[in-house]
Amino acid sequence: MENLNELLKTTREIQIAKIEFIAASITAIGDSLSVVAAGLALDALENPIDQMSQNPSNRSKQLDSIHQNLDYYINELIQIRNRI
Numbered sequence: 001m002e003n004l005n006e007l008l009k010t011t012r013e014i015q016i017a018k019i020e021f022i023a024a025s026i027t028a029i030g031d032s033l034s035v036v037a038a039g040l041a042l043d044a045l046e047n048p049i050d051q052m053s054q055n056p057s058n059r060s061k062q063l064d065s066i067h068q069n070l071d072y073y074i075n076e077l078i079q080i081r082n083r084i
Contacts, residue, residue: 018084025080029073036069 043062 022080022084025076029076032069032073036066040066
């Protein structure tokens with residue numbers, strides 16, 4: 001009976017650790033997205049709209065970079081989900 005209690009305790013601790021891991025991963029990804037959003041906001045403040053229209057290829061490169069970052073974070077979440 002004591003072995004069963006120890007096994008249940010260990011199983012519960014593993015489940016709690018998995019939940020903590022998921023929460024920390026989601027928090028890290030959310031923080032990263034916040035950094036991207038802050039960078040975009042700063043860029044928008046530093047470069048008024050009339051300057052933005054003068055260099056559309058630069059904007060396109062920035063949007064591509066943001067898209068790649070979002071894809072990366074989405075794939076990270078999928079991998080985390082699959083591990084658990």
